[in-house]
Amino acid sequence: MLAAVDHVQFAAPPGSEARLRAYYVDVLGMTEIPKPASLAARGGCWFRAGEVQLHLGIEEDFRPAKKAHPGLRVTDIDSxxxxxxARGAAVTWDDGLPGLRRFYSEDPVGNRLEFLEPVRGV
Structure with missing residues (x-):
């Protein structure tokens, strides 16, 4: 039986770890978590905020996820x-999902991220 999503994995191009750390830590406010030693040699980096984990793995023939994306619940979506x-990330609002406020953004390698918050009282 499925119980929860453990993490979401994205691909990233070789040599992009510094840009990924700057975005996921400094812009999104996540914490980098160490990769197990058996996986660290592959490159990439992992991040956590509460129960949310996003893993970025290195892919030689990288193409960003432009359609596929995680939907990440946030609190105080306007802030x-x-x-x-304020940290230079694009924010594109979308009102196409009733009962939710949401916007999209992209990480520094072009992967799409969706941020959502339920509308109070709906």
Missing amino acids: YAARLA
Whole structure:
């Protein structure tokens, strides 16, 4: 039986770890978590915020995920969007999902991320 999503894995190009760390830690506010020694030699980096884990693995023939994406629940979505924008990340609002406020952004290698918050009282 499925119980939860453990993590979401994205691909990233070789040599992009510093840019990924700057975005996921400094922009999104996540914490980098160490990869197990058996996987560390492959490159990439892993991040956590609460129960959310995002793993970035290195892929030689990298193509960013432009459609596929995680939907990440946030609190105080307006402040979170302002945080991203103030740190240079694009914020694209979308009102196409009733009962939720949401926006999209991209990490520094072009992977799509969706941020959502339920509308209170709906």
